[in-house]
């Protein structure tokens with residue numbers, strides 16, 4: 140990390156939230172712009188189809204909210220929750236649903252909305268599950284793509300940004316459940332994750 144004083148500069152505006160935060164990778168403005176572009180495309184592709192936007196908790200909360208508010212078409216949304224992966228489950232690619240959708244999706248146009256895709260294992264498992272429920276269509280919208288550890292290729296229809304293989308937080312991305320509510324995406328200072336080894 141070149142600039143070790145980033146937190147100090149951010150403190151007046153972001154308070155204690157900025158502590159531990161290094162370089163800003165994606166500003167609030169770039170996030171807003173890209174989400175608006177994706178929303179424009181989705182609005183055009185799904186006009187008249189009343190899509191159901193499905194997200195997996197919890198990181199997608201911020202993206203889902205902003206995306207929905209930027210759509211210019213009728214759309215509904217729902218969430219699922221899955222058990223967070225341990226290194227063990229990550230190897231097996233197994234995911235356990237701890238909260239399911241509220242209603243059947245047979246015949247519905249489903250847009251699966253994710254904050255981040257890394258190995259692809261979580262998404263692959265969830266998509267297979269949703270596909271078995273016979274939706275009319277099933278597409279994927281991912282805001283942050285981390286391509287370096289991909290184990291399963293997933294066709295992504297709408298993509299926001301590629302992220303480097305670093306500890307990145309903000310706009311839903313957490314480190315030990317913290318930093319999700321940063322309105323931008325930033326690197327975590329190495330001392331933050333090094334001290335909890």
Ligand code: PRP
Nearest residue numbers: 196197198223255256257258259260261
């Ligand atoms: C993120 C994301 C996916 C998963 C992607 O969730 O929402 O579910 O990681 O990783 P993969 O491509 O390697 O399977 P996370 O476990 O961080 O939970 P969170 O959304 O509650 O932070």
